Amino acid sequence: MQITDASHFAGHADQIFTPRHEEEIAEIVTRANREGIPLTIMGALTGLAGGAVPQGGWAISMGNFKKLDITDGAARVGAGTLLRDVQNAALAAGQFYAPDPTENTSSIGGNIGANASGSRSFKFGATRRHVRALRVVHLDGRIVEYRRGTPVDFDVPTIPLPNVKKFSCGYQLKPGMDYVDLFIGSEGTLGVVTEAELGLLPAPGEITGGIVFFPDEQSALDAVDRWRPTEGLRLLEFLDSRSIKLMDQPYGAAVIVEWEGDVELDMTGALEADSWFGSSARDRERFRLFRHRLPEKIHDHLRKLGLVVIATDYAVPLEKNREMLDIYRDVLSENFEDRFVMFGHIGDAHVHTELLPKDQEEWDRSPAVIKDLARKVVELGGTVGAEHGLGKRKAHLLNLQYGPEHIAAMKQVKARFDPNNLLGRGTLFS
Numbered sequence: 001m002q003i004t005d006a007s008h009f010a011g012h013a014d015q016i017f018t019p020r021h022e023e024e025i026a027e028i029v030t031r032a033n034r035e036g037i038p039l040t041i042m043g044a045l046t047g048l049a050g051g052a053v054p055q056g057g058w059a060i061s062m063g064n065f066k067k068l069d070i071t072d073g074a075a076r077v078g079a080g081t082l083l084r085d086v087q088n089a090a091l092a093a094g095q096f097y098a099p100d101p102t103e104n105t106s107s108i109g110g111n112i113g114a115n116a117s118g119s120r121s122f123k124f125g126a127t128r129r130h131v132r133a134l135r136v137v138h139l140d141g142r143i144v145e146y147r148r149g150t151p152v153d154f155d156v157p158t159i160p161l162p163n164v165k166k167f168s169c170g171y172q173l174k175p176g177m178d179y180v181d182l183f184i185g186s187e188g189t190l191g192v193v194t195e196a197e198l199g200l201l202p203a204p205g206e207i208t209g210g211i212v213f214f215p216d217e218q219s220a221l222d223a224v225d226r227w228r229p230t231e232g233l234r235l236l237e238f239l240d241s242r243s244i245k246l247m248d249q250p251y252g253a254a255v256i257v258e259w260e261g262d263v264e265l266d267m268t269g270a271l272e273a274d275s276w277f278g279s280s281a282r283d284r285e286r287f288r289l290f291r292h293r294l295p296e297k298i299h300d301h302l303r304k305l306g307l308v309v310i311a312t313d314y315a316v317p318l319e320k321n322r323e324m325l326d327i328y329r330d331v332l333s334e335n336f337e338d339r340f341v342m343f344g345h346i347g348d349a350h351v352h353t354e355l356l357p358k359d360q361e362e363w364d365r366s367p368a369v370i371k372d373l374a375r376k377v378v379e380l381g382g383t384v385g386a387e388h389g390l391g392k393r394k395a396h397l398l399n400l401q402y403g404p405e406h407i408a409a410m411k412q413v414k415a416r417f418d419p420n421n422l423l424g425r426g427t428l429f430s
């Protein structure tokens, strides 16, 4: 059976299981382990890195794990529960689940697998910060609940991490780390997460959002640098000139903002009268959909051409943001003229680029260009995986980020949980 994720990366499974109970998962995984059958865990398949796309073997779809219990300050959530259901249930209870990887039809298990973040991570951090406990089914059939603070009971070295605000690139090993941190961002390579306890925040007071248009990119980038330190700002996103054109707007760039309480942003250089602002939930949803529509439009275009999405998910240190944007602009326009966009989480120096190749021949040239950009990101002290994970499609970038000894240490950890390399085979370690 053919399976694709949101990047259109395709694979197949010989059998797909849709278990309802942890014990069923334990049976499936122990059998696969005994018989040497590769196993892939699938959330909602909105991932962009191919981690949930099997390349043969068995697949476990987590869609039946839909538990959703809200208490004061916490949510107990099945791995298959959709992000939007958690967000809405929290709001209905006067609370707030902060992580917002804009694709709200993703599952909590997938968010944990990728350590997803998105726009509001500018203020609230990635999924990792909001997970208090996890239940995991191991390949040997054990079903364990890990709470924050339970350290791993084996030695791990310190893996040096880049100085970036967002990170989803391999196991973040350090001595004394806890199990919860080990599983978050492990992209379905260590065990099956069945349930999580998530922290909820009190619902904020008034929130104002806006899409601020600019005549050109430079004035938008100046505003970003001015606004980034603003207290109360919870989202700071960028759309370059090509993104704006694709969204049929007659401007040179846009910055999307959202803030809590009384915030005055200095609008120097902005087309303030043309910009959109609003405080109602409806307005904010309109702005979210506008922003979200951009990658959807690109993905639709590529789907029609039968092409896989080709995009970067790199982040650099804040002080390197503009330098990296210049590099993206120069390299991509040299190779693809104006057939690319730069957009996204500029508050965290994490701007995605996506290509709009005109045909297969141009697509075929793009992986080499993207890999070159990854080298430049690493040279600037950045990461080649900020929020989507590396999955199978970007696993070849792992050795740009880390030395062989660090990758060997990660593989040793993997072997403790999955000695036969069955779980998520090809993800992270190509």
Ligand SMILES: Cc1cc2nc3c(=O)[nH]c(=O)nc-3n(C[C@H](O)[C@H](O)[C@H](O)COP(=O)(O)OP(=O)(O)OC[C@H]3O[C@@H](n4cnc5c(N)ncnc54)[C@H](O)[C@@H]3O)c2cc1C
Residues within 6 Å of the ligand: 005, 006, 040, 041, 042, 043, 044, 045, 046, 047, 048, 050, 051, 052, 062, 079, 080, 100, 101, 102, 103, 105, 106, 107, 108, 109, 110, 111, 112, 113, 114, 115, 116, 117, 118, 119, 187, 188, 189, 191, 192, 193, 194, 292, 295, 296, 387, 388, 389, 391, 424, 427
């Ligand atoms: C238009 C668009 C916009 C997006 N914007 C953002 C964004 O702003 N920020 C962001 O972070 N992401 C974004 N994404 C990417 C995607 O939505 C996230 O990566 C999301 O976390 C994937 O969740 P999922 O349930 O679809 O996971 P899947 O794609 O099904 O799986 C993702 C990974 O997690 C593993 N996994 C899934 N469930 C489990 C489980 N129960 N136990 C263990 N491992 C598991 C899988 O094996 C796989 O490796 C976007 C995607 C699209 C299509």
